[in-house]
Amino acid sequence: MDSLLLDIVIKVIFALLFVAVIMSLAAYSVLGERKVASWIQGRVGPNRTALPGISAIPVLGPQLVKLGIWQPLADGVKFLFKEDPLPGHVNKLYYCLAPCIALVPALTTMVVLPVGQYMDGDVVKPIILANVDIGILFILAFGSLGVYGIVIGGWAANSKYPYFGGIRSSAQMISYELAMGMSILPVLIWANGPNSGLAGLSLFNIVESQQGMWLGVWMPIPAFIFLVSLYAETNRLPFDMPESETELVGGFHTEYGSFKFGLFFVGEYAHMVIGSAVFTILFLGGWNFLPDFGIESLHWLSDPWALMPNWLGGPLSVIYFIGKTLFFVFLFMWVRWTLPRFRYDQVMTLGWKYLVPGALICVVAYAIIIGLWDIAFAIDQTPAIVE
Amino acid sequence: MAVKVVDRSPLNFWEKTYMPQVLGGLKITLDNMLRPKVTLQYPEERPTIPDNYRGVPTLVRDPNGREKCVSCQLCEFVCPPKAIRITPGDIDDSDENAHVEKRPKDFEINMLRCIYCGMCQEVCPEEAIFLQDIYSVSGYSREELVYHKAKLYELGGTLPDQHYKWDRKKEAEEKVAAGGHH
Ligand code: SF4
Ligand code: SF4
Numbered sequence: 358m359d360s361l362l363l364d365i366v367i368k369v370i371f372a373l374l375f376v377a378v379i380m381s382l383a384a385y386s387v388l389g390e391r392k393v394a395s396w397i398q399g400r401v402g403p404n405r406t407a408l409p410g411i412s413a414i415p416v417l418g419p420q421l422v423k424l425g426i427w428q429p430l431a432d433g434v435k436f437l438f439k440e441d442p443l444p445g446h447v448n449k450l451y452y453c454l455a456p457c458i459a460l461v462p463a464l465t466t467m468v469v470l471p472v473g474q475y476m477d478g479d480v481v482k483p484i485i486l487a488n489v490d491i492g493i494l495f496i497l498a499f500g501s502l503g504v505y506g507i508v509i510g511g512w513a514a515n516s517k518y519p520y521f522g523g524i525r526s527s528a529q530m531i532s533y534e535l536a537m538g539m540s541i542l543p544v545l546i547w548a549n550g551p552n553s554g555l556a557g558l559s560l561f562n563i564v565e566s567q568q569g570m571w572l573g574v575w576m577p578i579p580a581f582i583f584l585v586s587l588y589a590e591t592n593r594l595p596f597d598m599p600e601s602e603t604e605l606v607g608g609f610h611t612e613y614g615s616f617k618f619g620l621f622f623v624g625e626y627a628h629m630v631i632g633s634a635v636f637t638i639l640f641l642g643g644w645n646f647l648p649d650f651g652i653e654s655l656h657w658l659s660d661p662w663a664l665m666p667n668w669l670g671g672p673l674s675v676i677y678f679i680g681k682t683l684f685f686v687f688l689f690m691w692v693r694w695t696l697p698r699f700r701y702d703q704v705m706t707l708g709w710k711y712l713v714p715g716a717l718i719c720v721v722a723y724a725i726i727i728g729l730w731d732i733a734f735a736i737d738q739t740p741a742i743v744e
Numbered sequence: 745m746a747v748k749v750v751d752r753s754p755l756n757f758w759e760k761t762y763m764p765q766v767l768g769g770l771k772i773t774l775d776n777m778l779r780p781k782v783t784l785q786y787p788e789e790r791p792t793i794p795d796n797y798r799g800v801p802t803l804v805r806d807p808n809g810r811e812k813c814v815s816c817q818l819c820e821f822v823c824p825p826k827a828i829r830i831t832p833g834d835i836d837d838s839d840e841n842a843h844v845e846k847r848p849k850d851f852e853i854n855m856l857r858c859i860y861c862g863m864c865q866e867v868c869p870e871e872a873i874f875l876q877d878i879y880s881v882s883g884y885s886r887e888e889l890v891y892h893k894a895k896l897y898e899l900g901g902t903l904p905d906q907h908y909k910w911d912r913k914k915e916a917e918e919k920v921a922a923g924g925h926h
Contacts, residue, residue: 396777401785695773696766 372468372486379467382679383626384429386686390626392425393690403428436619444514444612451513456613456620459506462499463627469495470634471561473644473675474660475667481660483561484675492560493545496635497538500590503628504530507592507599507609510621514612522608525701526599529589532708533596537586539716540579543723544572544639560635564643568659571648573640579719580640582712587636589708591628594693601698633685637678644678793877798862800878801853802900803893804871806908810841811897812872815848819864819873827857828864843914851893855881871907874900 388403395402403425412418412427421427443449469492471483489495504526511523545558548566573580589596600608610621637643642659649659662670699707758764784791793799805811815832833849835842864873878899883889891899 695769
């Protein structure tokens with residue numbers, strides 16, 4: 358009984374930690390976005406917000422202020438204390454529900470997201486809230502629920518542009534969901550191949566199977582298709598159809614203000630962070646340090662964390678993983694401030710005519726390649742399935 | 745006329761995928777990101793104001809401390825948006841500048857109307873009004889932004905004078921009075 362209680366308490370603490378980390382990552386990627394935008398445009402970006410006390414520390418304090426470290430705090434407080442208008446023409450229930458629906462799926466998906474590893478005796482275990490073996494399905498399913506926030510928000514706002522935004526968003530989501538789902542099939546085929554045993558769709562297994570080579574390196578096309586679909590799914594430029602300021606004013610959040618808008622905003626960035634994390638897991642070897650090319654003596658290269666004591670290896674693997682993830686968050690921003698927005702029909706053409714067939718071809722091609730590989734190299738290790 | 749034939753060959757495979765252009769664009773933005781910033785951190789750093797800058801119009805004194813404006817009101821008439829209003833006044837006989845005869849009792853410039861055109865400076869026969877280097881004007885009310893005489897002199901300060909025309913006129917008159925010729 359006692360150990361059960363302890364278990365629950367530890368889980369709750371972990372869960373809170375996860376939420377805290379993801380939320381602050383999301384908040385700070387808002388800051389990152391503003392900084393990257395200004396740097397690309399030759400500006401300096403937010404560099405004024407100071408926290409009394411800490412900013413008075415010589416050298417370090419002003420430096421932090423210059424980096425805009427306190428800006429998200431100020432933004433959050435601003436959103437919190439602004440008047441929260443409820444326009445008369447909206448559908449009140451759904452209007453209030455939509456921002457939550459936009460944020461909740463992003464936070465839910467993180468339950469099955471492994472972020473690092475630790476050693477339990479001799480066995481490598483993931484640092485994860487719930488190691489379910491349908492991890493990737495769970496993420497795909499919940500990740501795409503986020504679109505309901507946009508659709509409901511657009512509909513409840515009861516005005517034209519948000520409604521257009523919502524409709525576009527749902528169409529876009531359906532189109533790119535397909536390509537996205539298919540582009541990860543080669544990864545799953547590989548992860549469940551005889552090389553790595555049969556461990557279902559769990560993300561931890563996928564990371565483990567990439568110790569030899571990161572999948573993004575020899576599956577560049579599925580990786581690329583997944584990345585493009587990810588941009589579309591998270592409504593980021595060049596696919597931000599539902600918002601597109603130039604055509605739809607602001608799309609689904611035109612009618613929102615103060616904290617509700619803040620929720621949408623953080624939700625978007627939380628999706629982005631989670632999306633980057635998933636990409637890192639699927640195609641960039643998760644927390645694996647470097648690929649070891651399947652050579653046994655180089656195993657320390659891909660998994661140095663296992664050689665360290667748990668208190669060091671665990672956190673380091675998490676930090677390394679977050680580092681990789683942040684690079685992709687940066688890429689999101691970099692792309693946003695580089696590429697112009699696609700036209701709506703171009704988005705649809707790209708999705709249906711190029712990405713979906715491309716992903717299909719990739720599935721077939723990689724199935725054949727991996728099949729041949731298994732027959733050539735790994736058939737003798739193959740467990741039950743072939744026999 | 746020379747005819748220039750523009751090359752319109754169809755896009756090749758790579759160009760059709762957009763990828764070279766996308767990567768090129770990413771490189772451009774990355775270069776931009778690493779370039780030094782051009783932002784001027786305003787309240788701490790100030791722009792350098794060139795000599796011929798047209799800032800806030802101000803009234804000036806000559807090196808003897810005499811206010812140069814004689815309230816001829818030419819600037820009031822020429823001012824395109826009618827930002828200037830002058831209340832002329834006499835100079836007391838007891839005043840050491842009595843020979844100048846007139847000075848403004850009040851001199852208002854409405855900084856909300858002024859368009860910084862510099863006409864007043866150009867038209868002034870006394871070189872009494874100058875647009876100098878003050879560019880940051882702010883206030884809490886409209887009244888506050890109507891600058892009166894005292895404020896205008898405070899902003900204008902003293903500028904060098906090449907003519908001292910009123911003093912020379914006085915000297916000449918005194919000579920005549922003393923029986924000399926000019
Ligand atoms: S500033 Fe010059 S133009 Fe204006 S009233 Fe005075 S003397 Fe005349
Ligand atoms: S600068 Fe132009 S607008 Fe301003 S007071 Fe002089 S004449 Fe009038």
